Amino acid sequence: MAGRSTGRALIVAAAIVAVGAGAALAAFTSGPAAAGPGPSAPVALGSPGSSVTSSSSPGLVGSPSLGASPPASASATSSPAPSPSGPKAAPTSAAGFVPGKTIVPMGWPFAASVKVHYGPGFGVYRVGPLEPFNMISGVSKSGALLRGHDGIDLQVPVGTPVLAPFSGTVIDPRKHWIPWDPARYGKVVAIQSDEPTSVGYTVILVHLSSIGAPIGVHVTRGQVVGLTGITGDAAGTIPHLHLELRAPFLIRYVVKGVVRRVDAFDARPSLLAVDPHRK
Numbered sequence: 001m002a003g004r005s006t007g008r009a010l011i012v013a014a015a016i017v018a019v020g021a022g023a024a025l026a027a028f029t030s031g032p033a034a035a036g037p038g039p040s041a042p043v044a045l046g047s048p049g050s051s052v053t054s055s056s057s058p059g060l061v062g063s064p065s066l067g068a069s070p071p072a073s074a075s076a077t078s079s080p081a082p083s084p085s086g087p088k089a090a091p092t093s094a095a096g097f098v099p100g101k102t103i104v105p106m107g108w109p110f111a112a113s114v115k116v117h118y119g120p121g122f123g124v125y126r127v128g129p130l131e132p133f134n135m136i137s138g139v140s141k142s143g144a145l146l147r148g149h150d151g152i153d154l155q156v157p158v159g160t161p162v163l164a165p166f167s168g169t170v171i172d173p174r175k176h177w178i179p180w181d182p183a184r185y186g187k188v189v190a191i192q193s194d195e196p197t198s199v200g201y202t203v204i205l206v207h208l209s210s211i212g213a214p215i216g217v218h219v220t221r222g223q224v225v226g227l228t229g230i231t232g233d234a235a236g237t238i239p240h241l242h243l244e245l246r247a248p249f250l251i252r253y254v255v256k257g258v259v260r261r262v263d264a265f266d267a268r269p270s271l272l273a274v275d276p277h278r279k
């Protein structure tokens with residue numbers, strides 16, 4: 001299943017606007033990439049504050065196709081979401097989105113006391129099949145597109161509570177990024193924001209050991225939604241949270257002369273803006 005690289009996915013009618021020279025990709029610094037499923041001993045979620053509010057129909061959330069309507073429910077929760085006088089809202093279309101620079105207002109995904117090291121970032125080379133929704137890192141000598149890292153790795157100990165960076169709905173990644181490969185991602189929580197400054201953007205929290213917010217529920221920014229782990233292909237790596245940000249539109253990149261349109265983008269500027277250790 002993981003070998004398919006063409007087909008159904010990401011047939012998106014969203015407006016695609018040229019975005020400058022594309023992402024500033026890091027060098028080919030491949031991190032450890034051990035294969036095989038990792039240990040998946042579940043860790044009990046011990047946070048009493050991690051209750052999830054039930055919401056509409058669990059299961060199907062929104063449209064299975066990317067770039068369709070943003071979530072309809074903008075529930076008036078008392079989250080510390082940005083106010084109108086706060087951070088600037090993220091672009092609602094590819095126009096105005098600058099890869100590597102645009103900041104999407106979000107929350108830091110850990111408690112401020114957690115020590116975090118930034119690991120491999122967006123666009124670095126990754127082994128494994130290239131799916132239509134994956135970024136590319138370049139082109140091989142034979143002309144094949146090489147898969148790039150879709151996220152950023154935040155190195156923290158296994159079992160670290162992960163906080164929702166957005167208020168929004170937990171969605172099923174298998175319906176949005178096809179073909180989703182559980183062997184690669186392991187246990188994930190994907191939250192589609194309904195905050196006014198980031199509506200429709202999705203954060204994907206990957207390699208968790210435990211999921212605290214099932215598909216279909218509404219979560220509030222700062223709420224514990226899982227514990228970090230090494231599920232998927234993270235076994236053998238420095239334990240980390242693989243964090244992806246995905247836009248509600250496709251972004252046009254030019255990498256080594258090749259045009260690539262995906263909804264993935266570099267989360268680093270957005271994270272640095274809220275990193276409590278950088279303030």
Ligand SMILES: [Zn+2]
Pocket residue numbers: 149151152153242243
């Ligand atoms: Zn990663």
